[in-house]
Amino acid sequence: MATLESNRYGKFRVRVMKVLRHDDSHHDVCELEADVLLHGELAGSYLSEDNSSVVPTDTVKNTVHVLAHDHLETCRTSFAKIIGEHFLAKYAHLAGVEVELRERKWERMSIEGKPHPHAFVHAGNGEPFSRAAFFRGKAPQLSSGIRGHLVMKSTQSGFAGYNVCELTTLPPTTDRVFATRLAAEWEFINLTEDFVAADMAILAAAHEVFATTYSPSVQRTLYQIGEVALERVPAISRIELKMPNVHFLGLDLAKLGRPGQSCVLLPTDEPHGEIEAVIVR
Numbered sequence: 001m002a003t004l005e006s007n008r009y010g011k012f013r014v015r016v017m018k019v020l021r022h023d024d025s026h027h028d029v030c031e032l033e034a035d036v037l038l039h040g041e042l043a044g045s046y047l048s049e050d051n052s053s054v055v056p057t058d059t060v061k062n063t064v065h066v067l068a069h070d071h072l073e074t075c076r077t078s079f080a081k082i083i084g085e086h087f088l089a090k091y092a093h094l095a096g097v098e099v100e101l102r103e104r105k106w107e108r109m110s111i112e113g114k115p116h117p118h119a120f121v122h123a124g125n126g127e128p129f130s131r132a133a134f135f136r137g138k139a140p141q142l143s144s145g146i147r148g149h150l151v152m153k154s155t156q157s158g159f160a161g162y163n164v165c166e167l168t169t170l171p172p173t174t175d176r177v178f179a180t181r182l183a184a185e186w187e188f189i190n191l192t193e194d195f196v197a198a199d200m201a202i203l204a205a206a207h208e209v210f211a212t213t214y215s216p217s218v219q220r221t222l223y224q225i226g227e228v229a230l231e232r233v234p235a236i237s238r239i240e241l242k243m244p245n246v247h248f249l250g251l252d253l254a255k256l257g258r259p260g261q262s263c264v265l266l267p268t269d270e271p272h273g274e275i276e277a278v279i280v281r
């Protein structure tokens with residue numbers, strides 16, 4: 001016999017662009033893509049023909065558009081919180097809502113050294129996102145982060161002293177290229193924080209640790225980034241970091257008359273090392 005173990009539903013990839021017109025030519029913009037999932041006493045729609053509790057996913061999409069019109073400014077995380085609070089307040093039969101907002105980040109163009117009032121360039125290094133989970137009777141969860149943020153340094157990284165067995169071929173090194181496609185998510189304990197400032201401080205901390213600290217392993221650098229982020233931003237309680245080791249392989253050009261060379265490397269996509277950890281206070 002089949003049993004409905006769990007269920008949720010909603011609308012994914014709801015896109016919206018808000019132009020905040022301070023005057024005719026001075027604007028701010030915020031472009032988002034939203035996933036919204038609803039939880040509650042919705043088994044009827046799966047187990048029978050009873051759709052009476054189902055808020056149509058089309059209504060979910062319209063809600064995102066209307067809330068964007070009424071409330072969206074430039075802070076993605078505040079908007080995730082607004083969406084979460086709205087669904088619980090409006091629909092008493094819903095038990096919870098999960099929201100993910102992904103941002104296409106537009107930065108002002110710099111023209112003759114001055115920020116342009118209404119021309120923007122895509123800040124394309126990674127996809128910033130925010131997530132909210134609001135469930136009745138539980139503390140709200142609010143987080144933000146970034147995926148696919150590509151950083152690289154050409155020295156001040158090594159890897160040595162690891163476990164060696166008959167299958168080990170990796171030579172130890174104290175000088176290698178270190179590149180990673182950083183994915184990070186940090187959870188706010190203070191839900192009235194200046195989320196944008198917190199995001200900037202955490203990314204700046206990650207860059208600073210990465211650039212200025214010798215890395216004996218991706219693992220160590222990952223932990224140090226988490227440690228400094230928690231130290232600098234009291235409003236977060238937890239940070240999850242994923243740092244794939246995007247390898248640049250040494251190339252043997254001896255047969256081409258360049259023995260022992262170390263400046264031309266082979267960029268690779270796969271396979272890659274995958275280093276992940278969660279760091280809490």
Ligand SMILES: O=c1[nH]c(=O)c2[nH]c(=O)[nH]c2[nH]1
Pocket residue numbers: 158159170216217218219245273
């Ligand atoms: O920083 C590293 N951590 C590892 O776990 C590892 N494994 C590996 O082959 N190279 C590296 N580098």
